[in-house]
Amino acid sequence: MRYAVIMAGGTGTRFWPKSRVAKPKQFLNLIGDKTMLQTTVERVRAVIPEDRILIITNADYVSLVKEQLPNLPEENIIGEPVGRNTAPVVAAAAAIINSRDPKGSMAVLPSDHYIRDEKTFLSVLNAAFEKAESGHNLVTIGIRPNRPETGYGYIQRLEEGSVELAGHTVSEVKTFAEKPNLETAIRFIEAGDFLWNSGMFVWSSTVILKEFEKHLPQMYGQAVELAGTLKADSNRAIELFYNSVESVSIDYGIMEKAETVHVIPAEFGWNDVGSWMAIYELEEKTEQGNVLSARNTSLADCENCYVYSETDKLIALVGLQGVGVIDTGDALLVCRMDRSQEVKKIVEDLDKSGRDIFR
């Protein structure tokens, strides 16, 4: 049977002042009415029922997850007492799924990405599952890039030996590449065989556990123990696991060390929604290129501006180009949209000065 493991532990700072430590990006309705986590679950629920969807989040967010996903069985929500990067998440989830269903296969998915074309996404996901279920295969989904983005990792695929499966191409991965500089990113785009690393993986629970046994044997043992003791006292089992497990990413701990990894190149309007600029780009614009996500605005001679407000307060803009105004009632951010990634500087400053407006 197919399972989905949704990683919802992030503590993003780039959507401050809307995102706070107490309510990071995945729990916000940045696009549309539903939160990004709710949208992610709805998307996979079309093919995987809720009792086979696991959410791994920070222990502090468990109640938020329950609130936002009231139909999910409580035992499917795992709260990490401490963050240990992505490998322990995958190991724990694989061991739990494998103990429930030794033939279970699983998709590991981020909780905070945007996907425009859900139908194509589900079709790619199905092809990934078919490939994963057909042998000892680690499958990742790669996004066909449309610009030399320096904010993502890249996957280079081997075109020769590619096969068609369930309407999609499956290739072997040649190399994983870290976030490049602009020059390298341009080279990647020109080469044509590079894809964006979406952080979405599909494999059978048995196969990934074997990979853990080989490359991270200690973590493998800890995960198997977790799965064995979970029923007796789940809180204590989870706490023991996270307090002892090594902190390492699935990419570094497994993917880059595995003998063979497969990738499916895909195009379904993917966006990792990394900054306010991404929201601006995804939203509908006025003739002047402005996005007005606010109830009461007045603009004079403004172009390519973004206004977001949760209040009824009038927000007036005069003579601005490419400026974002984000008002959450208790905090106001005004930033150049093309520098919206630097919002983290403000958050660091707030953190250092002990002001609680980030909490």
Add this chain to the structure above:
Amino acid sequence: MRYAVIMAGGTGTRFWPKSRVAKPKQFLNLIGDKTMLQTTVERVRAVIPEDRILIITNADYVSLVKEQLPNLPEENIIGEPVGRNTAPVVAAAAAIINSRDPKGSMAVLPSDHYIRDEKTFLSVLNAAFEKAESGHNLVTIGIRPNRPETGYGYIQRLEEGSVELAGHTVSEVKTFAEKPNLETAIRFIEAGDFLWNSGMFVWSSTVILKEFEKHLPQMYGQAVELAGTLKADSNRAIELFYNSVESVSIDYGIMEKAETVHVIPAEFGWNDVGSWMAIYELEEKTEQGNVLSARNTSLADCENCYVYSETDKLIALVGLQGVGVIDTGDALLVCRMDRSQEVKKIVEDLDKSGRDIFR
């Protein structure tokens, strides 16, 4: 005896959202702790006692004036039921002063200008009074310009025949010039004999009444009648006067028609405070040229920005140059500082759409 007539009837829109119809510029503490009206009164009070200071304002603002100037005799505050430009203000004030004190002289002063060097201002004012009291003289104060400003009217003086009086030069006025375009303004500055029209006038009440009798005889009669009936029923007398009097400016109605007008060129750090940009220029700046009139701010890579807030809310700016952020709690303005004059566009828009945030 010397009197001061302070004109406080303006309904400025350029300081929206801080200024509203219900509370225009002169009643705001835009610079320092006191309101512009309070500062204006304090300035002249050094040489003219409060019982000889008259405030002419809109009837709607009489209670505001009383609140801000509790020591002023109530009968010195005149509320105009309807605005009729500046000539009726001067005619009424001159008739009232003349009926109290036939030898009274008066300075007519705006209530909403900034003057840095008050000592020099008082010295110039004294020289103007001395000139006014020495014969049939209309005296105006001209500001030595330091830039080709297109927002002010200009006064050209005759250098020949100038005399020294009480430490200042007194010249005859050659011409009054309307607000020029930039080319003309540059020519004015290069010519060297042009001054900014500050809107400050000094004359004896008898002399200015004679000028009214000559150039605006009907208004003269109406003003004399006002002064005569004021004591019996002041509200009714004022209402009768304003409802029947012609609407005309003192510049057009008298100054430009008078045979001779004198001007004293002066330099005392004058600023008409016409926009948020003027406030920015008058305030102390950080090393990066930012002005932070707010309790809780955080700036990253910002230069020449202006932040004004009446709330405790955190205001964060990222990557901005020359942008103003004005937060009054119920409205927020974000504007390019060098276009802060265009705030009136917003106000017009609000007025048209019937939104009450301007009221």
